[in-house]
Amino acid sequence: MTHWQQVFSVARWEFLRFVKLRQQLISLAVMLGAGLVLGVAGYFIAKARAKPVKVALVAPERFDGAVPAVEGVTWQPAAPDEDALKRQLAAKTLDGYVVVASPDSARIVLREKAKWPTRVRDAFTAARREAAIRQSGITAGQFAALQATMAFETTYTKQKRDTDGADEAVAIGILVLVFAGVMGGAGYLFTGITGEKQLRVTDAILSAISPMAWLDGKILGQLGVAIVGIFNTVMSLGVLAAGAYVLFRDKFGPISIPMPGPAVVVQVLVLVLLGLVLWYALLGAFTSTIDDPNDSMRSTVLLLPMLPMYLAYLIKAKSDTPLAVGLSTFPLTSYAALPVRLATTTPAWWEFPVAVALLLGAIWLARLLGGRLFAAGVQMYGKEPSFREMLAALRTG
Amino acid sequence: MRAEEPRQRTGSSVAGTVSIEVGFLPGCHLSRIGPLETQTLSVPILQVRDVVKRYATVTAVNGVSLTVRAGERFALLGPNGAGKSSLIRMVLGLTRPDAGGISLHFDGAITPPGHANAARIGYLPEERGLYQDVPLLRTLTYFATLRGMTSRAGEAAAREWLERLHLADRAREPVKALSKGNQQKVQLASALLHRPALAILDEPFSGLDPLNQEYFLGLIRDLAAEGTTVLFSAHQMQLVERLADRIAIMQAGRIVLEGTPAQLAAAWHAGDVLVMQVAPGDDPAPLARHAAVAAVHREGEEVRLTLRRGVPVGDLLADAARTCTIRAVRTERASLHDIYVQTLGGNPAAAGPEAA
Numbered sequence: 001m002t003h004w005q006q007v008f009s010v011a012r013w014e015f016l017r018f019v020k021l022r023q024q025l026i027s028l029a030v031m032l033g034a035g036l037v038l039g040v041a042g043y044f045i046a047k048a049r050a051k052p053v054k055v056a057l058v059a060p061e062r063f064d065g066a067v068p069a070v071e072g073v074t075w076q077p078a079a080p081d082e083d084a085l086k087r088q089l090a091a092k093t094l095d096g097y098v099v100v101a102s103p104d105s106a107r108i109v110l111r112e113k114a115k116w117p118t119r120v121r122d123a124f125t126a127a128r129r130e131a132a133i134r135q136s137g138i139t140a141g142q143f144a145a146l147q148a149t150m151a152f153e154t155t156y157t158k159q160k161r162d163t164d165g166a167d168e169a170v171a172i173g174i175l176v177l178v179f180a181g182v183m184g185g186a187g188y189l190f191t192g193i194t195g196e197k198q199l200r201v202t203d204a205i206l207s208a209i210s211p212m213a214w215l216d217g218k219i220l221g222q223l224g225v226a227i228v229g230i231f232n233t234v235m236s237l238g239v240l241a242a243g244a245y246v247l248f249r250d251k252f253g254p255i256s257i258p259m260p261g262p263a264v265v266v267q268v269l270v271l272v273l274l275g276l277v278l279w280y281a282l283l284g285a286f287t288s289t290i291d292d293p294n295d296s297m298r299s300t301v302l303l304l305p306m307l308p309m310y311l312a313y314l315i316k317a318k319s320d321t322p323l324a325v326g327l328s329t330f331p332l333t334s335y336a337a338l339p340v341r342l343a344t345t346t347p348a349w350w351e352f353p354v355a356v357a358l359l360l361g362a363i364w365l366a367r368l369l370g371g372r373l374f375a376a377g378v379q380m381y382g383k384e385p386s387f388r389e390m391l392a393a394l395r396t397g
Numbered sequence: 398m399r400a401e402e403p404r405q406r407t408g409s410s411v412a413g414t415v416s417i418e419v420g421f422l423p424g425c426h427l428s429r430i431g432p433l434e435t436q437t438l439s440v441p442i443l444q445v446r447d448v449v450k451r452y453a454t455v456t457a458v459n460g461v462s463l464t465v466r467a468g469e470r471f472a473l474l475g476p477n478g479a480g481k482s483s484l485i486r487m488v489l490g491l492t493r494p495d496a497g498g499i500s501l502h503f504d505g506a507i508t509p510p511g512h513a514n515a516a517r518i519g520y521l522p523e524e525r526g527l528y529q530d531v532p533l534l535r536t537l538t539y540f541a542t543l544r545g546m547t548s549r550a551g552e553a554a555a556r557e558w559l560e561r562l563h564l565a566d567r568a569r570e571p572v573k574a575l576s577k578g579n580q581q582k583v584q585l586a587s588a589l590l591h592r593p594a595l596a597i598l599d600e601p602f603s604g605l606d607p608l609n610q611e612y613f614l615g616l617i618r619d620l621a622a623e624g625t626t627v628l629f630s631a632h633q634m635q636l637v638e639r640l641a642d643r644i645a646i647m648q649a650g651r652i653v654l655e656g657t658p659a660q661l662a663a664a665w666h667a668g669d670v671l672v673m674q675v676a677p678g679d680d681p682a683p684l685a686r687h688a689a690v691a692a693v694h695r696e697g698e699e700v701r702l703t704l705r706r707g708v709p710v711g712d713l714l715a716d717a718a719r720t721c722t723i724r725a726v727r728t729e730r731a732s733l734h735d736i737y738v739q740t741l742g743g744n745p746a747a748a749g750p751e752a753a
Contacts, residue, residue, distance in 0.1 A: 001516065001545040009542040017531065200526030204587065207489045207520040208543040210512045379491065 003216075006209045010217020015224040018188045027232065031239050038243025046246070053116050056085055056097035064103035065131035068123040073116055085109070103128070170260050170343040171316050175309055176237070177230050178272055178336050182305045184229030185222035185276060186283050190302050192218065193284060193378070194293040202378050211375035216367070219280040226276055260343055267352055268339040274359040275335020278366055279305045285370030288377030291384045298384065312336035319345040329355045331362035369394050439466040441502055442595055442626050443488060448497035450483050450650075457483035459650035460497070465628050465643075467502075467594075470621050472637045473630040474737060475647030481630040482523050484647075485599050488628075489520055503594055516545035519593035523600050523630075525584050529573035533559060536572060537587055544591040551590070558586040578609040585613065589620060596620060598629040602636055614640060634734040644733070646740050654740050661736050663706060670729040671702040671713070679721035689713050692739045698724075703731055703739060 056078035060067045067075065078085060078097060088094035089111055096110030098120060106124065108117045133143050196202055205214060260268070283301065290296045311333055315324040319341045327337035328347060334355040341347050376393035377385055385393070443465040450458040458480040465471045473481045486492045488499055490510035500507050503517045527536055534555050541551025559565045562582045564575075572580060581604065589596055601617065602610045614636055621627050631637050637644065638658055645655040654661060675681065681700040685693045689710045692703040700721065704710065717723060 006543065009539070013539050016535075017528070196526075196528075199529065200522070200524040201528060202526075203486075203491065203522035203524055204520065204526065204540070204584075205543065206491055207518070207522070208512065208515040208540070213512075 003210070003213050006213040007216040007220060010209070010214055011220035011224065014188075014192065014218050014221025017192070017221075018225050019228050024228070024232075028235065031235055035239035035243055038239070039246045042243060042246030053095035053114070054093075055116070055120070056088070056094055058082075058085070058097060058099040060100055062100040062102055063106075063124070063128075065127050068127040070116070070119050070123045073120060082109075167344045168316065171340040172313075174268060174272075174339045174343060175313060175336065177233060178275075178339070179306070179309055180233035181226035181230045181272060181276055182279060182309070185226035185280060186302055186305055188225050189218060189222045189280055189284055190287050190293070190299075192222075193287045194290050197288070197291065197378060206375075206379065211378065212367070212371040214378075215281070215284050215371055215374045218284055219277055222280050223273065223276055264342045267342055270356060271335045271338055271352075271359070274356065274363065275308075275331075278331060278335070278359060278363050281363060281366035281370045285366070285373040285377070288374045289380070289385050289390060290377075291380070296384065308333040308336040312340045316340055316344055325351065329358060331355075331358045334359060372396075439468065441465065442467045442469075443502070443628065444500050445484070445488070446498045446500075448484065448487060448494045448499060450480075450487060450492065451495050452483075456650050458487070458494070461647070461650070461652055462497075463645055463652060463655065465595075465626060467626050468621070468624065470617070470627045470629070470640055470642045472641035472644045473628065473647065474632075474634075474637065474644060475630075476741060479647040480650040481647055482599055483650075485597055485628070485630065488597065489518065490514070501595070515543070516591060517594045519544075519588040519591065519596040519625075521585055521588040521596075521598040521601055523603075525581065525604075527572045527580060527584055527587070530571050532569050532571055533564060533575075533583055534568040536583065537590055540587040541590050544593075546591050554590040554592075555586075558590045562586060578605055581605060581609070582612075585616065589625075592623075593625060595626045595628065598627065600630050600632065602631050602633045610636060634732065634737055638733040646737060648741050654736075658733060661733070662731055669704045669706075670731050670735060671704060671710075671717075672727050672729055673700045673702070673717060673721065673723050674698055674725040675700050676722040676724070681717070681721055683720055684713075684717055687713055687716055694735075694738075701735070703735060 050072075052072050052074045054076055055073050056076045057067065058078050058080050060077075076094070080099070082097075082099070085094065085097045086109070089096065089109070092111075095114070096108060096117070099107045099109070101107060108120065110117065133140070138146075196205075209217075283305070286298065286301050290298045293299050308327075311327055315321065315327060315337060318324060324337065324341060325347075327333040328341055328351055329338075338347065338351060338355050341351075372393050373390060376389070441464045443463075445461055445463045448458055448461045449456065461480070461484055463471075473484070475481050483492070487494050488501075488510055490512065499510050501510060501514055501517070502508075503514065508514055531539075534552065537555030537558060538548060538551040541554055542548055546554065556565065556568070559568050562579075564579060564582065567575070572583060575583065585598075585601065588598070596617075598617070601613055605613060610633065617627055617629070617640060629640075641658065643655070643657050644661055645652045646661075647653065656663075673681075675698055677698060679700075681693055681695060681702075684690055684700075684702060689704055689708045690702050690713070691705045694701045694703075702713075702717075714723075714726070
């Protein structure tokens, strides 16, 4: 049996240990169900919101001009009997009433806080302004000229791609997906290895395959788990976003989902997958030295892969600085930093190949040294190897 | 006759044996693997030569040499910490010797320990462990694939073993749903379902009730009958006596006695044990000086005199009657337990076979 046959056996086992098809289908059904519920709820809420409110208008003749039409408000003529109007409010046959006190002031009475008074106020203010312009003899063109701002044209001498909210959204989206992949896979890798040590299955496995084949299989299996994790995150966020859109579309208006180009998608995928392999190799090797995850200070190492994501978030706004370029090529950070820069700027042509080459080199080194550390650590029960012992294992294998 | 005697070892020396250099493994003394006559009839499957293993300040294995022949059931005995598991881990390639050499012989090819032998070796570790949340069938299939079987062949072998273990109806249940005894059965199956040429079983009977011990004994016998060589360690002397073709007893990292059960008994000249019920105040110690007595052990009012084989008992009973008040007498065959206790607890120089 070849090394890679053993690796694929382990990878399949690891993948199926943590990704169970039935549970995945149930999760998918639950997510779609939640999306459906959100959508239906949003539909009814939007329908209820679209229903016009009935507002009584008292003494409209005191306003200096025509009563303006207000979106979502149906005016009802009314006598100035506020007691009668309040009874109608209590009986919910009326949503509110407006008492015009003078051309410059009015009073709104309603049961509880609502959005339509703002629209009423804005409409009356606009109507009053229009009436004032008409009375002053200024033409509409003159009024527009008075309101207009001075035109400036700005030119940047440094070439930079225009960034907008969509680019930032893509960058943040990438970071969220990378986070889902790293933390999902790393978490399972951690619990898997420490669990195997505690279950004492290591001797039985290592008598059949090499530590390197076992570690490689784990990395590959967790990569699969991470991809499923990313898919689940995309689905969850998609359902959430769709539900939120249905609920709040009247507030946000039409939303266009920013999508990076296919070349960027491929580059991001390559970087993220290689980055995950590198981090899994390091985490897998180090985790093997942990005896009991419940009382080992070494468990905090699990948080390390978050650091590159934090740094990548920081460079999002300053994506062309030397620091950003450095983080985009350094193997431990490039898998998060360069994808963010691919979304927010146009990196130099050499950055992607250099980042990939360095990542591949780092993976080779991490597998070599990680395999040595894993071989030493995973067979150690009852005590954790000291850092001196770990260094000795790294040196001698 | 000398060549048929077991090897009583002091330090790394070998006493009472013939030493022959063989061509394919320079420096290997076939004398250490047993009588010359049997060597010509059986092929070695495992050879361990002057192996040393140190952990920090402890020498776990100190110059051990042994040979296991194909088809043999070889028992490795010794108290906890004697170095049995350390030796087994080196044979498997889990750790490397600091000195000496280990070679495995499969189909005429000689290989060092390591994962290249995975398909040929089955291993039941002393530290038992299975994935608790995984169904039995999947667990066994996984171990089979790690040992070189295809998924389909592995699953077929797993089903066959579950049938054999009367667990076929529980194939889809997780391991944790089984009793401890049944979990051990599954663990044993995981070590054997790929039909290894050499099965290394580190304390296969530990933690089992007597019925399951008998069941395991039967399984291991069947395995050997099917042609698998078995190297095992155990503390249950009665079971070892019934199972082992050859035995090596280890102490403090060395093999102190090696041979067939009959040879070990002969080593102590201990074909029989004279058991006497004596008065509480009696002191049987002077009987150790009698020519026919190999060892004297007292447990309460019972005194056990291990007799030297071939030496006339003569006036032993008369001597015993002068020393103690004998209330009852019976004879027993010396058990492996007696030999083990005397080897490790007695004084080998005094009670053991004559040095060559």
